[in-house]
Amino acid sequence: QKEVEQNSGPLSVPEGAIASLNCTYSDRVSQSFFWYRQYSGKSPELIMSIYSNGDKEDGRFTAQLNKASQYVSLLIRDSQPSDSATYLCAVNPGGYQKVTFGTGTKLQVIP
Amino acid sequence: ETGVTQSPTHLIKTRGQQVTLRCSSQSGHNTVSWYQQALGQGPQFIFQYYREEENGRGNFPPRFSGLQFPNYSSELNVNALELDDSALYLCASYSGGPETQYFGPGTRLLVL
Numbered sequence: 001q002k003e004v005e006q007n008s009g010p011l012s013v014p015e016g017a018i019a020s021l022n023c024t025y026s027d028r029v030s031q032s033f034f035w036y037r038q039y040s041g042k043s044p045e046l047i048m049s050i051y052s053n054g055d056k057e058d059g060r061f062t063a064q065l066n067k068a069s070q071y072v073s074l075l076i077r078d079s080q081p082s083d084s085a086t087y088l089c090a091v092n093p094g095g096y097q098k099v100t101f102g103t104g105t106k107l108q109v110i111p
Numbered sequence: 112e113t114g115v116t117q118s119p120t121h122l123i124k125t126r127g128q129q130v131t132l133r134c135s136s137q138s139g140h141n142t143v144s145w146y147q148q149a150l151g152q153g154p155q156f157i158f159q160y161y162r163e164e165e166n167g168r169g170n171f172p173p174r175f176s177g178l179q180f181p182n183y184s185s186e187l188n189v190n191a192l193e194l195d196d197s198a199l200y201l202c203a204s205y206s207g208g209p210e211t212q213y214f215g216p217g218t219r220l221l222v223l
Binding site for chain 1: 169
C-alpha cells in the first residue's frame with residue numbers, strides 16, 4: 001500500500017464548477033497535511049495546509065481532513081482555466097520530519 | 112518566485128559519472144530537503160539537513176549523499192549515475208515546520 005494515494009486523473013471540470021480532489025494516507029501518526037499545486041515544468045507551490053479534523057477555507061480553496069478515515073480532500077470552487085495543474089497531496093508526522101507526497105492528480109478546467 | 116535557488120537548471124551526464132547539485136535556501140530557513148521527481152510521479156524524499164546535520168533519509172542508496180553549509184545552502188551528490196536517476200531534483204527549505212516549505216525551481220538531470 002502506498003503511503004499517500006491519489007487518483008492520477010485527469011480530472012476534467014468545466015469553468016465555474018467545483019473541482020474535488022481526494023487523497024488517502026496510510027500512516028496514522030501523520031499530523032500535518034498539505035496540498036501543493038504544480039504547473040507543468042514548474043516546482044510545487046504550497047496552497048493549503050491543514051492539521052485538525054474538519055474544513056479549512058482560504059479563498060476559493062477548502063481543505064477537508066478526516067483522520068479517522070485517513071482522508072484529505074481539496075475543493076476548488078469557481079474553477080478557472082488557470083487552476084489547470086497537478087495537485088499533490090502531502091503528509092508529515094510533525095515537526096522536522098520528512099514530507100511524503102502522493103503521485104498527484106492532474107486537473108483540467110475546460111473553458 | 113521563492114527565495115530558493117538551484118543550480119544548474121539542466122544537466123546531461125552519462126551512466127557511471129558523478130554529479131553535484133546545489134541549492135541556496137531562503138533567507139532565515141535552517142532546514143533543506145532534497146526530493147527526486149520522476150516524470151509523472153510525485154516528489155520522493157531523498158534526505159533532509161537541519162543545521163548542517165542529516166536528520167532524515169528516504170529510501171535512496173548511499174550513492175546519494177549531501178552536505179549543508181553554515182549559511183544553510185546545500186549540495187546533493189550522486190555517484191555512479193544510473194539511467195533511472197534521470198529526474199527533476201528539487202530542494203526545499205523551511206524553518207519551524209514544513210508549512211513554511213518553499214521549493215526551488217529544480218535541476219533537471221538526464222543520464223544517458
